[in-house]
Amino acid sequence: MKFNSLFFVLIFVFFTSVVHAQRTIDKIDKDWRFAFGGAIGTNEDYGFSSAYFSYLAKAGFGDGPASSKFDDRSWQRIQLPHDWMTQLIFSPNASPSHGYKAGGKGFANHSIGWYRKNIFIPKADKGKIISIKFDGVFRNSKVWLNGFYLGNEESGYNSFNYDVTPYVNYGKENVLTVRVNATEEEGWFYEGAGIYRDVYLVKTNPIHIKDDGIFITPQLNKALTHSEVNIKNIITNDGASHQKITVENTLYDPNGTLLKNVDTIVAIGKVLSDISIPLSISVDNPQLWDTDNPLLYSLQTKIYDNNHVLLDSTSEHFGIRSIFMDPTKGFFLNGKHIKLKGTNNHQSHAGVGTALNEGMIYYRLQKLKAMGSNAYRGSHYPLSPVFLDACDRLGILVIEENRLMGINPMHLRNVRKMIERDYNHPSIFSWSIGNEEWMIEGNNKGVEIADYIQNYIQTLDSSRYMTAGLSNGFKVGMSSNIQVMGYNYLGNGDIQDHYEHHQLQPSMGTEEGSTFATRGIYKTDSLKQYESAYDRKPRPSFYSIEEGWYYYAKREYLSGVFFWTGFDYRGEPTPYSWPSVTSYFGMMDLCGFPKDDYYYLQSWWQSKPMLHILPHWNWVGSESKNIKVVTYSNLDEVELFLNGHSLGKKEMPINSHLYWNVPYQKGVLSAAGYRNGNIVLRDSVVTSGPVDHLDxxxxxxxxxxxxGIYVVKVKALDKFGYFVPDAKNSFTIKNSSQYKILGVGNGDPTSHAPENYDTIYQQKVLNFRKLDSTLHFVINSFSANNSCIFTIYTDSSFKVKTIMLNGKMIHSKSTGIFEVSNELLKKENSIRIVSYDRNVKLGEQNSHTLRMIIQQKIKLKENQLSLFNGLAQIIIQSEQLPKLESVKTKNVFTLSIGDVK
Structure with a gap:
């Protein structure tokens, strides 16, 4: 008891100086350092975990880059989010499911990544609770602060945070280190590698609202005229003495008008414990969240001490809405029947990989909304908090999916973290416990595991539905006990038969389609690995996009469907393999440029009049041959014209399309769409000439x-301003220093072009040999097509006299960065360093040693990018609107970004 009393006295003294502290949350995505480690041994991994006392032996004994004294000045400077796989080349020996990127399994030099960042924490923060929060790191991350090991998160999809309070050096720089091991895959699709989501520095009072500790559950009456907003506050005491606090909850409507303020007085006593505070606020005539008007309320929660001094404050947005899935009538939102019109998607995009910042997330979601989509299935892992915020604000219903089924602590922990973190998002209507678990979904093991997980989720959230994407016949196993049946593909079983035997079970199509299409291609070319964009079955037993939507649209009991996929993605290059590196499934390509199936869905997924004609009309050499012409429209009738001559008017079948066989002749192929007998829209395709300029x-x-994101579409036009749909021209990008090109792409599924222009590879020099006053070692050469930058850093006690490469002097200064011409490189290269210091230490573990890293900076041939079927994309990060200009000189196209000299 004496020890406990002393403990509480110390705690009280320690925290009395910070009673006025309030919460701050700072995004710390800027100014990180990055370098590749090595998976083979400690020498390849900067000597990590090789010290006599390493990080698992004693607290604070982080070694290698985990040490705060490690010298990282030669590492690449990067900003988060960061996916290092985008820097890597493609290799036929790499994983096809991960897009043949030369990282991960079999690529030891590019499967480990190290990140380091200096964080200054002022002395005034002493007494606060300091934590680091990660939205997601792929994968198997270990984290240190100032050499103190914080923990390990295996999954690449979980958010996690660490309390670093005892390890902070106040009034000084603090070194945050993250080691990422992407050797093992979690999925069968491109997953990227690195800190690909945001990181935050959080500071709170010892008495504070728990992270993910506000739970808001609105309950609407049937008349939709009244809602009880049930709230649970979880307050954490991380070290304060016994006292009374006031918890204030203030509710604001979507217009920002204060509705109600509720104060609750509670006693805080036990240190390192939580208390839960339930309350309810009534809202009359609530403004409802739906897909057309996603209105959001906000709840501000504050904590005050005995003297009414503010200790903590947080704000949560939420929506008031009701969801209901009827086994025979389908899905209802706020009492209104709607059909779920969804897509499945992975989180990868051309140029940036999985490092989707907020601007790119909004860009992709808005493309789906423009197609008429109102729903999104996260495939097959929890989504980022930023992503779900965007869905809330844009009005997109979400199925959020668990990564791996199981009932042990690790599995249940992941489920709990997902639900607790994302509980307040009105966009989420269903939790998915798994996807196509072929080993268990059709047997009793699957039934038992599904029951266990569903019962566990009910203890966390009883306000939403539970589902799983199933593909095993739809007759046995999990299909009988999952709360909402999720059908993965009509070709995998008899949906109608399952419904007739399970008429009390709501259902939806969690995956459908899986069709193959290459944007702008209308004749399949297996040699080039291009698939025709005409909608058709991907295989005899599966359904086309039109067939899939037609099936689900006409069955009221089916709540809706999620097509595979909204966007193409790296990996799974079905039906091909190398050299294809992306999927062919998307309604859009990897850049978000629509394929023709996009317009089919748009014609029946949204009410705004639309008309689309395909294919293009550049068919030189096919004169007089029949070309299949298709029109997609939601209008009553469509009339087709070739060079002004009518080819007939046809009535548009519901949920279908129209087509004509048209003998090709160059000119203008146009369509007119009618509603109530009047022309409402026109669309046309024109035989274009050669590329004249880039729009x-x-x-x-x-x-x-x-x-801060600007997505630039580069479009090829002829001299008359007509689109050139088969253009493959290359162009040069010249970028001023004021803008950063995050990535580039063109949607070509077989393209192996670099995705960004500041790629750096690193090779560590480890085999030092000392010869008198000379350090001598041998390295392997880099490709002669690329320049190398030699970087040498030493401490102040070590002075370099000369550096000689293959017998030729390249330097005569003390330290610095040295560019070396490739003409000097051979297959094996000898570098001799002559030092003034005869007592220099060698090795990688001690910061007072000679450290040499050779960086290979990839320089594209004048930053060239090629069009694919007339289009390309450049993603720019900037705080201001970039100045864009395209110039043609002697058939050479140049795109300038900013004021380029």
Whole structure:
């Protein structure tokens, strides 16, 4: 008892100076350092975990880059989010499911990544609770602060945070280190590698609202005229003495008008414990969240001490809405029947990989909304908090999916973390416990595991539905006990038969389609690995996009469907393999440029009049041959014209399309869409000439631009301004220093072109040999097509006299960065360093040693990018609207970004 009393006295003294502290949350995505480690041994991994006392032996004994004294000045400077796989080349020996990127399994030099960042924490923060929060790291991350090991998160999809309070050096720089091991895959699709989501520095009072500790559950009456907003506050005491606090909850409507303020007085006593505070606030005539008007309320929660001094404050947005899935009538939102019109998607995009910042997330979601989609299935892992915020604000219903089924602590922990973190998002209507678990979904093991997980989720959230994507016949196993049946593909079983035997079970199509299409291609070319964009079955037993939507649309009991996929993604290059590196499934390509199936869905997924004609009309050499012409429209009738001559008017079948066989002749092929006998819309395709100039368009709107992202569409036009749909021209990008090109792409599924222009590879020099006053070692050469930058850093006690490469002097200064011409490189290269210091230490573990890293900076041939079927994309990060200009000189196209000299 004496020890406990002393403990509480010390705690009280320690925290009395910070009673006025309030919460701050700072995004710390800027100014990180990055370098590749090595998976083979400690020498390849900067000597990590090789010290006599390493990080698992004694607290604070982080070694290698985990040491705060480690010298990282030669590492690459990066900003988060960061996916290092985008820097890597493609290799036929790499994983096809991960897009043949030369990282991960079999690529030891590019499967480990190290990140380091200096964080200054002022002395005034002493007494606060300091924590680091990660939204997601792929994968198997270990984290240190100032050499103190914080923990390990295996999953690449979980958010996690660490309390670093005892390890902070106040009034000084603090070194945050993250080691990421992406050797093992979690999925069968491109997953990227690195800190690909945001990181935050959080500071709170010892008495504070628990992280993910506000739970808001609105309950609407049937008349939709009244809602009880049930709230649970969880307050954490991380070290304060016994006292009374006031917890204030203030509710604001979507217009920002204060509705009600509720104060609750509670006693805080036990240290390192939580208390839960339930309350309810009544709202009359609530403004409802739905897909057309996603209105959001906000709840501000504050904590005050005995003297009414503010200790903590947080704000949560939420929506008031009701969801109901009827086994025979389908899905209802706020009492209104709607059909779920969804897509499945992975989180990868051309150029940036999985490092989707907020601007790119809004860009992609708005493309789906423009197609008429109202729903999104996260495939097959929890989504980022930023992503779900965007779905809340844009009005997109979400199925959020668990990564791995199981009932042990690790599995249940992951489920709990997902639900607790994302509980307040009105966009989420269903939790998915798994996807196509072929080993268990059709047997009793699956039934038992599904029952266990569903019962566990009920203890966490009883306000949403539970589902799973199933593909095993739809007759046995999990299909009988999952709360909402999720059908993965009509070709995998008899949906109608399952419904007739399970008429009390709501259902939806969690995956459908899986069709193959290459944007702008209308004749399959297996040699080039291009698939025709005409909608058709991907295989005899599966359904086309039109067949899939037609099936689900006409069956009222089916709540809706999620097509595979909204966007193409790296990996799973079905039906091909190398050299294909992306999927063919998307309604859009990897850049978000629509394929023709996009327009089919748009014609029946949204009410705004639309008309689309395909294919293009550049068919030189096919004169007089029949070309299949298709029109997609939601209008009553469509009339087709060739060079002004009518080819007939046809009535548009519901949920279908129209087509004509047209003998090709160059000119203008046009369509007119009618409603109530009047022409409402026209669309046309024109036989174009050669590329005359490049049109530059900012594709994303002001909302995503406000996040600092500008998505530039590069479009080939002829001299008359007509689109050139088969253009493959290359162009040069010249970028001023004021803008950063995050990535580039063109949607070509077989392209192996670099995705960004500041790629750096590193090779560590470890085999030092000392010869008198000379350090001598041998390295392997880099490709002669690329320049190398030799970087040598030493401490102040070590002085370099000369550096000689293959017998030729390249330097005569003390330290610095040295560019070396490739003409000097051979297969084996000898570097001799002559030092003034005869007592220099060698090795990688001690910061007072000679450290040498050779960086290979990839320089594209004048930063060239090629069009694919007339289009390409450049993603720019900037705080201001970039100046764009395209110039043609002697058939050479140059795109300038900013004021380029």
């Amino acid at each position: 530059l368009q900012l594709e994303n709107d002001s909302l995503s631009q406000s996040k």
